[in-house]
Amino acid sequence: MTEYRLFLRRLVRNYIVGSILAVLCVGGAVISSALQLPIGGFDRIFIVLIVSFLVMASLELLTFARQVRPIRGLFLQEKPSLDSIRDAYVQIHRLPSLSVLRIMGPHLFGLSAPAILMTLLFIHLGWIELPVYYIGIAASGAFLIAGMHALIEYFLTDQAIRPLLKHVSEMGEREYGVSVSLDGRVIVSTQRKFQLSAFSIGVFPLFFFVLATQIRLTATGSPLLEDYWHWALLILLFGVCFSSLGAWLLSRSVRQPIGNLEHALLAVRKGDFDVRASDLYSDEFSRLVSGFNHMVQGLSQRERVNEQLLQSYFSTLAAALDARDTYTAGHSQRVAEYSLLIGRGAGLEREELDLLNKTALLHDIGKIGVRDSVLLKDGKLTDEEFEQIKKHPALGEEILKRVEPVEMMAPLLPGVRSHHERYDGRGYPDGLVGLDIPKFGRIIAVADAFDAMTSNRPYRSGMPLEKAIAIIAEGKGTQWDPYYAQIFLDAFYQEKELPMPERYRAEA
Known part of the structure; x- marks a missing residue:
């Protein structure tokens, strides 16, 4: 509760500072001019102000208690839940905006509404001698003061919440190992914040000047009062239009570089480390963009190194597997090359080609679990030995499931398990049929069979390429x-620059 109490003290201090700045600087000037107006019954006006202030304070305290309830509830719990921590974290972020609503709501109307009603009643009873239109002047002044106060309160509260946000975020990390954050959620957009702030800063002093001048001319009985609003309205209209334009231009100049960085960050999140944010700015955003681009460049270099290490890892595993059998050395690498040939011909994207290459390199990883007496046997395998060989796809899947991180290996598992499935359903280990066989399994099956047929074995020589191609052509669809x-047939004959036999062509 210590952090929460310190937070409340900061809010109270900020509220007092904002009130002093708004009420004394703006309200003081207005009130000092108003004291010179011909008003009777100042004692009763004082009663009106006291009662209105009490109503305002009561409503504002109730509203404030409601706004901080989720935050206070968090600190009252001995073991807060993760949802409670997250809800409080979001509510803390909303407090600056809520402070504006509180001041422009309960604070303003809690004071103005009772004061206007009581003043009208006292005028009707004859207890106060005051022209009715003075009430409109007073209401305008109250709105002006509240607006100034709300602007100051917003930015003071925005600073006051920082230590509490850090404490609540650390609470989530400490209790649940979760770093609590907004995760990109926007509570108040920068564009809106700049627009409203710039507009308020430009318009409020102008309204203050017009209102104070009105009061001063009324108090002195100046003959200029009759024509005052003709030129005052023109000045107000010009001031509002100019402030609106300035606020829009200022917000746009800030929003553009932020949007540029957001676009680049989104690309980085999707894995594009070649993206660069446009460095078109001469203010502090230039430094920010430059830092971002240097960061992405470093990530890109690290990604290339990691990719090289990862590719080397897969190639080393494949080479270690092939080293068990000198007669099939290089088999995994060749199967990967043939698989990529098919994948490129099928129009696979770069990401899919990368996964296909890794899957093909490790397609026989399950043979690590096959005994040498079976795997390296010179002659024909017995039925029992062949059943052991047939286990290697499923065994390869189980081996890769144990590699961390799991999500990196997950895309490779279907192809490793299914590369001995047949299109007609007579393959193993699952007897899948047609398009039920995973895509990578169907591609690697062609590449694996071709290399197996054309590679030399202890008990036979590799068959000629043309004969292996003929077998592939005859086995299409079975x-x-x-x-x-x-x-694969198209790629083979295109590479050899030979005319493809008519019987090997795809059916129209």
């Missing part, structure tokens, strides 16, 4: 996906 098998 053993292999016809679409990916045809892409």
Whole structure:
């Protein structure tokens, strides 16, 4: 509760400072001029002010208690829930805006409404000698004072909440290991904040001058009073229009670089480390943009190094696997190359091609769990030995599931498990049919079969490329996906610059 009490003290101090600045600077000038007006019954006016002040204070205290209730409730709990911490964190961020609503609501109308009603009643009873239009002047002055106070209160509260926000965020980290934040949520946009602030700063002094002049001319009985509002309204209209234009231009000049950085940040979040924010500014945003671009450049360099390390990791695993069998050395790398050939022909995006390459490199990783006596056997396998070999796709999936981080390996698992499935459903380990076989499994099946047929083994020599191609062509739609098998055939004959036999062409 210590942090909460310190926070309340800051708010009370800020409220007093804002009240002094607004009431004494603005209200004092207005009241000093108003004292020279021909008003009777000042003692009763004092009663009106006291009663109105009590009403205002009561309403404002009730509103303030309601605004800080979620925050106070958080500090009263011995073990607050994560939702309570998050709700309080958001409510703290809303306090500057709520302070404006509190001052322009209960604060203003809690004072003005009772004062106007009581003054009208006292005038009717003859207890106060006051022209009725003076009440309008007083109401205008009250609105002006409240507006100035609200502007000051907003920025003072905005600073006062910082220590409490840090404390609540640390509370979430300490209790639940979660860093509480708005996570990009905008409570008050910069554009709106700048527009309203600049507009208020430009308009309020102008209204204050017009109001004070009106009171002064009335008090002195000046003959200029008759024509006063003709030129005063013109000045007010010009001032409001100019302040509105200035506020809009100022907010736009701030919003543009922020929007530029937001766009670049969104691209970085999506994994684009080549993006750069446009450095078109000569103020502090130039320094901010420059820092952002240097940061992204560093991330891009680190990403390239990580990608090289990761690719080296996959290639090393594949090489370690191939090293068990000198007769099939390089098999995984060749299967990856053939798979990429098919993937590019199928129009896969860069991200998918990268995943396909990694999947192909590790497609036989499950053979690590197969005994050497079976894996390296020179002759034909027995049925029992072949059943052991058939376990390697599922075993490879289980091995990769144990690699951390899990989410990095997850996209590779379907292709590793399914690269021995057949398009007609007679493959293993799951007997999947057609398009039920994962995409990477269907692609790698073609590449794996071609390399297996063309590689030398202890018990046989690799078959000629043309014969292996013929087998691939004959197996379209039965053993292999016809679409990916045809892409491989097209790529083979295109690379060899040979005319494709008519029987190998895709059916129209």
